[in-house]
Structures are given as C-alpha cells and as structure tokens.
Amino acid sequence: MARNETEDARGVGYEIPALFVVGGLCQYLGAAVGVFLFDTVDPTSVAWLRALGAAVVLVLWRRPWSRTAPLGRWNRRKVMFATLFGVVTVGMNVMFYEAIDRIPMGAAVAIEFLGPVAVAAVGSRRPRDVAALVLVVFGVLSIASTQQGGGSVGVPGVGFALASAALWAGYILIGKRVADAGDGLDDLAVGMAGASIILGPVLLGPLLVSDPGVLAESRTWLLGLGVGVLSSVVPYVLDQVVLTRIGRARFALLLALLPATATVVGAVVLAQWPSPAEALGIVAVVVAVAVGGTGGRHTGVDGIPP
Secondary structure, eight states, X not given: OHHXXXXXXXXXXXXXXHHHHHHHHHHHHHHHHHHHHTTTSOHHHHHHHHHHHHHHHHHHHHOGGGOSSOGGGSOHHHHHHHHHHXXXXXXXXXXXXXXXXXXXXXXXXXXXXXXXXXXXXXXXXXXXXXXXXXXXXXXXXXXXXGGTTTOSOOHXXXXXXXXXXXXXXXXXXXXXXXXXXXXXXXXXHHHHHHHHHHHHHHHHHHHHHHOGGGGGOHHHHHHHHHHHIIIIIHHHHHHHHHHTTSOHHHHHHHHTHHHHHHXXXXXXXXXXXXXXXXXXHHHHHHHHHHHHOOSTTTTSSOSOOO
C-alpha cells in the first residue's frame, strides 16, 4: 500500500504538471497556427474552422448518439443547453482570435483571465479571490498602458480580449450547468457541432464575399482541423485526465502556468516579445490565478479555456 501511495505521489508530482504543460503548449501552438492562417483567412473564419475541426474529431470519436446511456437523455432541453454552450464557446474564440490578430498572444491570454477570476471572486467573496481580482485588473491596466507611446498593445485588441473574458465568464456559468447534467466530452461534441452549423453562415460570410477561393484550398481545411485538434480536443481530454488525479486547488495552481505558457509560445513561434509593462501585467495575472485560483480552467467546469 505504501509503495502504491508513493507511486501515486510521484505521478501527481511529475506526470500531472507535465500533462498540463503539454495541454497548454498544444492549446497555444494551435493559436499560433491560427495566427499564420490570418494571412489568408480572417479571424472569425479561423474560429469557425477551429470549432468545425473540434466538432468533427469529437463526434467521430465519442459518437454521442450511441452512448450506453438511454438515447432519451438527449432531450430537447439538453441539446439546447449543449448547443448554447457551443455557441458561447465559439463566440469566445472569435473574440480571442480577433484579439491575437491585434495584440501579442500572451497579453491577450492574461486579459482573458479577468473573466474566470471575476466569477470566482463574485461567487465566493473570499478575501484572496477579491485580492486576485484586484491583481488581474492591475495586470490588465498594465498591459493596456503599453498603447501609450507607441507600444504594441492597442485599444481594439484589448477590447476584443475583454469581450472574450466576458464570454469566458458566461461560458463558465452555462458550462457548469451542462457539465452537471451529463458527460463533458459528449456535450462538447454536440455543442461544437451545433454551433458550427448555426454560426457557419455568419462567421464565413465575410470570407465568402471577399475571397471564396481560399475555401477551395486543402491547406485552409487542414490547418483549420489542426487548430481544432491542438486548441480544443487535446487540452480538453488532458484536463479530464488531470482532474481525475488532483483536486481543483492544485489544478488552479497549474492554471497559473497558462499566461506564461502563451507568452513563451508567442515569443518563440511568433516573435512577440513582451514589453516591460506587458511582462508586469502578465506576472500580476499569474500571481492572481495562483493566489485566488479559479477552481479549474472553467471555474467549476472541467475543460479548456480559449
């Protein structure tokens, strides 16, 4: 028994943080691929391609219609909430891609954390959660201040990142209800598929008007599938593994690695080196998440952030 406990402790000590980091790297490498797609495809279309790629992979893998549970569980109400969850998720990703088309990825990710940290602070009102919210606000203001004097962060990019943060907060609240009612991966599959169908005409409209030939290129669809797998499927599945091994408090500490991970990926892959003010803001967000914790990447809902 003692030997098994030691082995479990080693797994939590080394394997779990490694899985978390792999998930974060995949997530932001997927975002970096999305940035490369911006040369030929607008950000809203990239967000739709990500949703479609994730939906195709998850539906083919999970086959939610053939679960061992009775098919009756997919009643109209459950499908409606799963689809709403998917629509909010895609909307959040649209805002995120619009943000990283204008500001460095690390800065955008840091600003986004205003959403889950605010939900945690309002929901618990613990002093450390309120302190975390204050730190995140300070971090966002530090990042936004770099627009002064010709810095790399501007008002539109910050605005889109704040919109993504607001949608992340809504995504937490809706996703909690969805997760409590069923299987997270099956719900995500149904939600992303529904959102891809509903939002397709709106998100693809500008591209179909401006440059429809891009959609005839296999590169566009392959990269879109890659973004969906890297940014949605892999991190979400790894989250499921991590959350079965550790508690949410430990998960929240690992969550603090994400803004730093996004900054590193942005610097190495996209040559987006943060200014001193941006770096200070990102550090403030990392400390806020580590101190307050958001209870998981969805603040109560297993899975991934934008």
